[in-house]
Amino acid sequence: MPGIAAPLIAWYRGSARDLPWRRPGFGAWGTLVSEFMLQQTPVARVIPHLEAWLGRWPTPADLAAAAPAEAVTQWANLGYPRRALWLHRAAVEIRDRHDGTVPRDVDALLALTGIGDYTARAVAVFAYGDRHPVVDTNTRRVLARVVDGVAQPGPPGKADLARMTAELPDDIGEAAIVNAAAMELGAIVCTARAPKCDVCPLAAQCAWRAAGYPASEDRRRRQAKYEGSDRQARGAVLRVLREAAPAAVLLDDVVPDWPDPVQRDRAIDSLISDGLAEAEGGALFLPR
DNA sequence: TACCCGTGGTT
DNA sequence: TAACCAAGGGT
Structure with missing residues (x-):
């Protein structure tokens, strides 16, 4: 197994989308807000709301000073409004426990309301440049296909962090890019439906492709019907x-x-x- | 672990 | 057109 880091890094440098939170100096608070909004909400819907949010509340203390109602209202139709409430609580916790600065330590991040394994490491890596495994649903799908040779990943678990760590280069900057690149590849190339294998930098080493794209047994639960729910x-x-x-x-x-x-x-x-x-x-x- | 939690675009 | 899908987290 040649490793996925080098081809991912090269591909990312040439093919990554230009997204607001990837701008230099976007800031840890902006990264944190973007990650909250991106939890289960597509990128295209997040971008305008993110910019409005940061324009209104440029720091955690600004949001903490507002009423929760204002956060829920500003959240508008992004969905899962508990995230707005939790983001507000996290801002209060950051103000009260961290002197208004988004923490860098993963355990400190995990202790904030609404932040789990993915978001904590995403902030530590993308905002602060530290070396941790960042594993989202895109990353899990890429690893399932390229390494395991199956169409879909199993249920998420702690083992995901260890196996992603194994793919990270020692170099801190490169490790951050590999994290972002695995997510990006899953988002725009190695997609759930109709993957674009003809432009995939990992196609030559993809175990799923080599096996002839076997279908996974569908253990996924069907998403509950929304109408009438x-x-x-x-x-x-x-x-x-x-x-x-x-x-x-x-x-x-x-x-x-x-x-x-x-x-x-x-x-x-x-x-x-x-x-x-x-x-x-x-x-x-x-x-x- | 399984289930719950919104919303809107895509197929 | 009903079903699928989307940078998860809490309980």
Whole structure:
């Protein structure tokens, strides 16, 4: 196995997308915000929201000084609004525990609300240039194909970090590029559907290609239907609160014609439980 | 571990 | 057009 680092680095230098968070001097806070937004939301949808967010709150302290409601409102339709709440909490934690500076230490990053294995290492590597394995779904798919010879990766786990570490060059700068390049390759070449193997820098050494592209047994759970789901109900309720903010909305006026009133009430209760809404005096509003 | 959590573009 | 997919994390 010749190793994937050298061809990945060469390919990345010539083919990587020009993305805002890759600009020199983008800053650790910008990187952190971008990573929150990129959790399960496509790049193209993130970019305009990211720039607006950083324009409004250029530092963690700026966001920490705002009400959670403002963060949830600014999050708009990016989806998974708990991320907005968690990003706000992380900003408060950064202000209170780290003197307003995004921490560099992976364990300190992991201790922040809403930051897990991927985001913690992404900040440490892309913002601070340290040497850690950064493993996202794209990286796992690339390794599954090139190294394991299977179409799709198994379930994510701690072992992913060790196997990515094994692919990283000793040179810190090169290690950071390999992390970014594996993600980038998975995002634009080694895609889930219709991979572009004719332009892949790893095609010559790809075990999946050599094996004739065997299909993986599909152990993936089908994504739950959105139409009629609790998630849709929550989304509808939260949209009303966002559009009314900072005003509260009478409970009777919160999606009053929702087809299933029991589901509507369940959505409201779960939003309150998550801290995304508060109720008082028969009215519902975003957390202040 | 399995499941839950939004939204909109693509096939 | 219904299903798939998207730089995950918390519980």
